[in-house]
Each structure stands twice: as structure tokens, then as C-alpha cells.
Amino acid sequence: MAEEFEIRNKVAESGLINFDIADLLPKGARKGIDLKDFLFMEMILKEKDFREKVEAINTEEYRDSYVYVYNSADAIVPLWAYFLITAKLTNTAKKIVYGNLENLEIILMHDAISNYNFSEMNGKRVLVKGCSDKEIPENAYIELVEKLQPIVKSLMFGEACSNVPILKN
Structure with a gap:
């Protein structure tokens, strides 16, 4: 009887990698x-x-x-x-750039994406988290897709319960 009411996390079982780009934001003033x-x-x-x-x-x-x-x-x-x-x-x-705060954030995210090891996502289904309490430069999402497209099996954007398919390889 207990098996009938077992709660299963189907998202966790799906092999889907949830990726929050906000985790790449460098910390510091x-x-x-x-x-x-x-x-x-x-x-x-x-x-x-x-x-x-x-x-x-x-x-x-x-x-x-x-x-x-x-x-x-x-x-x-x-x-x-x-x-x-x-x-x-x-x-x-840690870093000095010419420009305004927005320029700084774009450069910091560029560096973070360029230096991140995405090998764990090779051949996997990846969901890029859509909501964040941190402001992410739009260019970061463009760079992220460029990095992930050649290596992932599929790429989605949003949340596990409601996502937008971006590509399938």
C-alpha cells in the first residue's frame, strides 16, 4: 500500500541538468x-x-x-x-574595465562563461533556469547558447514545469 503513494521526483529521474547562469556571477563589490x-x-x-x-x-x-x-x-x-x-x-x-556598471557585468559574465567547464553537460539534456533574483546581462544567454549548442543533447529555457525548447541535437 505504501508503494502506491510513493512520491517520486520525475524531474530528478529524467537526467535533466538544471543550470542557473546566476551561479556564474562573480561575487564581490x-x-x-x-x-x-x-x-x-x-x-x-x-x-x-x-x-x-x-x-x-x-x-x-x-x-x-x-x-x-x-x-x-x-x-x-x-x-x-x-x-x-x-x-x-x-x-x-579583481578586475578593472572601461565603461559603466553594465559594461562591467557583461565582461564579467563573458569571462565566467569562457572559463567555465561545461564538460558535465556533454550529451545531456540541459535546462537553463529562467528566473533569477540577480540581473543577468542578455548577452550572457547568447554566449551560453553558443557554448552549449555543440555539446548538449537538448537545450531548454525556463523551469522544469514550464520550459521553452531551444534546440535538439
Whole structure:
């Protein structure tokens, strides 16, 4: 009689791999540096003043952080200015990129997908989780499909109870 009412997890028995792309998001603080704050009157780069301000950066504030460097001022900034900021933070920050927070997240996810070992999914049915409490750049899903298409048996998007078939090999 007990066997008649046995609860079985058919999803677990199906051999389906549930993959949550949010698990690839690197953990750590995201911090921005606006070059406007290093400019004279937020408009002009004076090399001596700029170098002094860069030298005064407390690198410990950026330890193990992901840093994006941008310029919100309507000023032309020479490329070497980005070099100086990057050189100052390279030994403490985990990653430094040019652009805004969105650019940083795209690059971080690109790196994570590029470096992830997907071999466990070879020849398997894979379901990429559709809902997440973390914001995932759309480009990450594109890159994920590029990585998985040649190796998976089938790829789906969504939840186990309600998914969208993407491809079958």
C-alpha cells in the first residue's frame, strides 16, 4: 500500500541538468571611478594634478572589487589617464574595465562563461533556469547558447514545469 503513494521526483529521474547562469556571477563589490573627479574644474586634465589625485587613491577601498572606470564629464581625456588609474589599482582590484556598471557585468559574465567547464553537460539534456533574483546581462544567454549548442543533447529555457525548447541535437 505504501508503494502506491510513493512520491517520486520525475524531474530528478529524467537526467535533466538544471543550470542557473546566476551561479556564474562573480561575487564581490562593484565600484566605479569617474575621471571627472580627477579633472580641474571637472573639465581639464592637468597632468601634474591628475597624477597627484591618482597617487592619493586609497587602493584598499578597491581590494577584491570589480572596478569600472568612466568619464561623465564633457571632456576629452587622453588614454594614458586610464593607464594610470589601472596601474594604480591592478594589484588590489579583481578586475578593472572601461565603461559603466553594465559594461562591467557583461565582461564579467563573458569571462565566467569562457572559463567555465561545461564538460558535465556533454550529451545531456540541459535546462537553463529562467528566473533569477540577480540581473543577468542578455548577452550572457547568447554566449551560453553558443557554448552549449555543440555539446548538449537538448537545450531548454525556463523551469522544469514550464520550459521553452531551444534546440535538439
